[in-house]
Amino acid sequence: MTPEEKIVSKLSKTDNRTRETVDKVKREVCKEYGIDCPPNIKLIEAYRDMKLNDKELEALLRIRPVRSLSGVVNISILTKPFECPGECIYCPSQEGSPKSYLDNEPAVMRARLNDYDPKRQIENRLESLHMTGHPTDKIELRIVGETWSHYKKEYREEFIKDSFDALNQKESKTLKEAQAINERAKHKMVCLSIETRPDFIDKKEIEHLRKLGVTMVELGVQSIYDDVLIKNKRGHTVKSTVLATKLLKDAGFKVCYQIMPNLPGSTIEKDLAMLEIIFSDERFKPDFFKLYPCMVLKEAPLYEDYLKGKYLPYTEKEIENIIIQAKKEIFPYWVRVQRVIRDIPSQSVIAGGGSSNLRELIEKKADKEGWSCKCIRCREVGKDYDPKEKIKLFEEKYRSSGGTEIVLTFENEQRTKLFSLLRLRIPSDPYPEVLENTSIIREIHTYGEQLQIKKNKIMEKSPQHKGLGKKLIREAEKRAPTDTISVISGVGARGYWKKNGYFLKDSYMLKNI
Numbered sequence: 017m018t019p020e021e022k023i024v025s026k027l028s029k030t031d032n033r034t035r036e037t038v039d040k041v042k043r044e045v046c047k048e049y050g051i052d053c054p055p056n057i058k059l060i061e062a063y064r065d066m067k068l069n070d071k072e073l074e075a076l077l078r079i080r081p082v083r084s085l086s087g088v089v090n091i092s093i094l095t096k097p098f099e100c101p102g103e104c105i106y107c108p109s110q111e112g113s114p115k116s117y118l119d120n121e122p123a124v125m126r127a128r129l130n131d132y133d134p135k136r137q138i139e140n141r142l143e144s145l146h147m148t149g150h151p152t153d154k155i156e157l158r159i160v161g162e163t164w165s166h167y168k169k170e171y172r173e174e175f176i177k178d179s180f181d182a183l184n185q186k187e188s189k190t191l192k193e194a195q196a197i198n199e200r201a202k203h204k205m206v207c208l209s210i211e212t213r214p215d216f217i218d219k220k221e222i223e224h225l226r227k228l229g230v231t232m233v234e235l236g237v238q239s240i241y242d243d244v245l246i247k248n249k250r251g252h253t254v255k256s257t258v259l260a261t262k263l264l265k266d267a268g269f270k271v272c273y274q275i276m277p278n279l280p281g282s283t284i285e286k287d288l289a290m291l292e293i294i295f296s297d298e299r300f301k302p303d304f305f306k307l308y309p310c311m312v313l314k315e316a317p318l319y320e321d322y323l324k325g326k327y328l329p330y331t332e333k334e335i336e337n338i339i340i341q342a343k344k345e346i347f348p349y350w351v352r353v354q355r356v357i358r359d360i361p362s363q364s365v366i367a368g369g370g371s372s373n374l375r376e377l378i379e380k381k382a383d384k385e386g387w388s389c390k391c392i393r394c395r396e397v398g399k400d401y402d403p404k405e406k407i408k409l410f411e412e413k414y415r416s417s418g419g420t421e422i423v424l425t426f427e428n429e430q431r432t433k434l435f436s437l438l439r440l441r442i443p444s445d446p447y448p449e450v451l452e453n454t455s456i457i458r459e460i461h462t463y464g465e466q467l468q469i470k471k472n473k474i475m476e477k478s479p480q481h482k483g484l485g486k487k488l489i490r491e492a493e494k495r496a497p498t499d500t501i502s503v504i505s506g507v508g509a510r511g512y513w514k515k516n517g518y519f520l521k522d523s524y525m526l527k528n529i
């Protein structure tokens with residue numbers, strides 16, 4: 017027996033294991049063998065070689081467990097450099113990288129190593145997720161790069177087909193065939209997101225996004241003030257944002273806003289007012305949110321203005337205060353704040369931005385001062401799931417882009433731990449036609465540690481698969497004022513909906529209720 021196998025074997029026979037137990041057993045065994053402690057990656061290998069079926073131990077050995085805490089693993093891949101039609105003054109350009117990305121960003125380095133080939137990028141990510149002990153049966157694929165909708169149609173279609181092929185581990189002849197295979201594949205694509213500009217979203221683009229299987233769209237909104245957009249040469253106005261938001265929500269997409277405080281032409285007061293408007297004015301109200309305070313980068317035209325003293329970015333403290341205020345008072349229960357800072361290597365940031373561990377710093381401050389952010393991400397149950405805890409159903413109902421949004425959640429009494437969430441929309445102008453006279457489920461998610469779908473040993477530890485999702489679907493069906501309910505489902509999640517009585521029509525799952 018190797019030292020690694022001995023550690024794993026000892027751990028598999030230990031009760032009430034924690035990460036500290038893993039470290040303790042590692043030290044004991046290594047002392048006995050007179051060797052240095054092996055990294056967890058070696059223990060995961062030994063665990064797999066030994067063919068044990070101990071999901072709890074597997075989860076304990078996992079490296080960076082937070083990667084799969086939200087119930088699915090996220091894989092981000094990049095599209096190749098093209099020619100973005102935008103001239104945004106804060107946006108960096110660098111030979112060989114897609115516009116708005118720098119070549120020292122880890123995601124760009126990975127993509128370059130793989131020649132921006134989606135297949136190779138996905139295969140590499142799957143391999144490293146597997147090696148570090150993460151389950152890979154439910155994948156959220158995020159495609160980033162320049163404006164998605166500006167790439168040639170053929171490139172977009174091939175890119176997505178290749179992505180499905182990588183997950184299917186099989187080459188298909190057509191995109192449609194690749195999607196059909198993915199319904200039963202080992203790595204199911206449960207969410208597919210792209211990023212684009214608001215002025216590229218119209219009915220035609222909506223149809224194409226659905227053809228590809230996209231379920232979520234990240235909109236580069238940046239500001240909701242026309243004067244700021246013009247000053248920064250965004251090339252679109254707030255009107256485009258409002259229209260795109262409505263079209264996307266009415267087609268069932270989840271909508272994420274990328275917003276940039278600290279832009280030339282704005283002020284701290286204006287930025288705080290913008291955040292308040294975004295979450296109270298029904299023309300906006302995104303489901304997901306990313307805050308990217310503007311940074312000065314050498315590779316962007318804004319650098320010149322900065323050198324000439326025409327642009328003075330906020331200080332780190334000022335940025336921190338904006339985020340604190342937003343977390344304390346502005347973000348509602350129904351938004352998931354994905355990021356509060358863009359993760360650019362600090363050596364490339366000339367000014368603006370703020371420290372890359374800002375989120376952690378603010379969380380520590382919140383703990384100390386006794387307040388917390390209400391957003392979804394901050395309440396997701398994660399590791400501290402207690403099966404004995406009482407779970408209650410909550411309902412948030414609000415107007416949003418001409419329609420009504422009902423967000424149903426299972427949470428603990430104090431609303432500090434979120435177990436499961438469903439978004440139901442009663443649209444105002446549903447499009448495509450298949451959605452007419454339907455209420456649309458735009459999102460369903462159960463949080464907590466991700467489980468292998470078929471194996472069930474660790475179920476006690478996590479709320480997943482305890483039927484919470486199913487209960488939320490029943491609640492949504494009761495509340496829908498229409499005879500039919502529709503779902504924008506990731507291609508890989510269609511099987512789940514079929515089991516719940518839904519059938520595929522066009523690219524949506526439908527049920528007559």
Ligand code: SF4
Binds near residue numbers: 107115161162163213
């Ligand atoms: S649209 Fe996006 S990628 Fe293009 S220049 Fe503007 S910020 Fe950069």
Ligand SMILES: [Zn+2]
Binds near residue numbers: 353390391392393
């Ligand atoms: Zn939050």
